[in-house]
Amino acid sequence: MAIANAFFTAAFAPPRSAFPDAGSDAADQQFTLSKLCFPLHRGISRPGTATFLRKKVAVSCTIDGVESSSLSQARDSSLVPTPIVQIIQDPESDATAVELSFGDRLGALIDTMKSLNDLGLDVKKGFVTTEGTVKRTKFLITRLATGRRVEDPDLLERIRLTIINNLIKYHPESSERLAMGEVFGIKAPEKKPDVDVATHIHVKNEGNKRSMLYVETADRSGLLMEIIKIMADINIDVESAEIDTEGLIAKDTFYVSYRGAALNDSLSQVLVNCLRYYLRRPETDEDSY
Known part of the structure; x- marks a missing residue:
């Protein structure tokens, strides 16, 4: 069976409404990744064009591979939020949507986007929205080779694990709330689900x-x-x-x-x-x- 050819090619997809249109808020601000300090598009002369919408503009940098925003945050394990990573295929879109939330602890995720670029992916644009105390980041990504969404399930799994590994690296407290934390984190989950x-x-x-x-x-x-x-x-x-x-x-x-x-x-x-x-x-x- 040609499962690879059939994967993610339908004319239908589950509707998504988790992310409101951040552009509807007059207080939202925009900035482009072309003003940040690394090229998203390796081997391509044009600058990165990813656009972010967010309530407050707060760009974090990395020092010795650690995001500055994560250095200053408290590590109270009782308050560690649940990390959520979602990968969504929409046949009406040419891009794969990746959504990430970890309470309000996420920084600019520059290193995560660079890691996705190293997988041969192009981060087209991003949105950051705030719902109560939870900040959600959404990326639209395509394959550099084709300019279309990711359809290979093996690459989708690599995307998922890359995001989780980066989350554990730059926010070590997340390791106790993730299955991968048992192998890669500084603190394994205290109780794994049966x-x-x-x-x-x-x-x-x-x-x-x-x-x-x-x-x-x-x-x-x-x-x-x-x-x-x-x-x-x-x-x-x-x-x-x-x-x-x-x-x-x-x-x-x-x-x-x-x-x-x-x-x-x-x-x-x-x-x-x-x-x-x-x-x-x-x-x-x-x-x-």
Whole structure:
């Protein structure tokens, strides 16, 4: 099955409304990344053109690889917010949307954008919005080689892990709230979620052409690739997806089909059983099935 060709190519995608139009606030200010201190577009002569909208303009710099904004913040673990990383595919857009929030602790994320650029990605523009005490940053990214959104699930997983690794590096207190913190952080999570308890899988038909698959489980490295491989093994095509990491939990939504149609009850049950079996057994060797 040509899963790579079918991945993220549908004419539909889940609607997103998490980010209000920051431009509607007269107090918002704008600045462009061309005024910052590193080139976003390596090998391209034009300056970076990413535009940010935010309530307060506060640019942080890096000193010996550490953002100045993170140096001055208190490290009260009882107040550490939940890190959230979302990767959203919208077939009506040529770009992949990446959204990141960590309370109000995020700096300018210059190093994160540079790391995405090193993956062969172009950060087209960004928005910063504030909802209460939570600051959310949204990037629109494309592949430098094609100028289009990312469709390779392996690269999407690398994007997710790159953002999480940078979050742990520049905000070390986040490590206790992330699954990756057990390996890369200064402080591992005190209590990891039980995989059996944390795993929830649902399939719902969205008309005759596609079905919505929702997977919630304990986060771990390579999780997206495991889910995609399981679906590929039973010839299910993935048309679009929203990949969310909320602290220690992954909450992923996939729009899927089988031979151009929604999944019937029997195939839906097979998919749920396969995912539940393998996601609840993270130690299972890939070759064992």
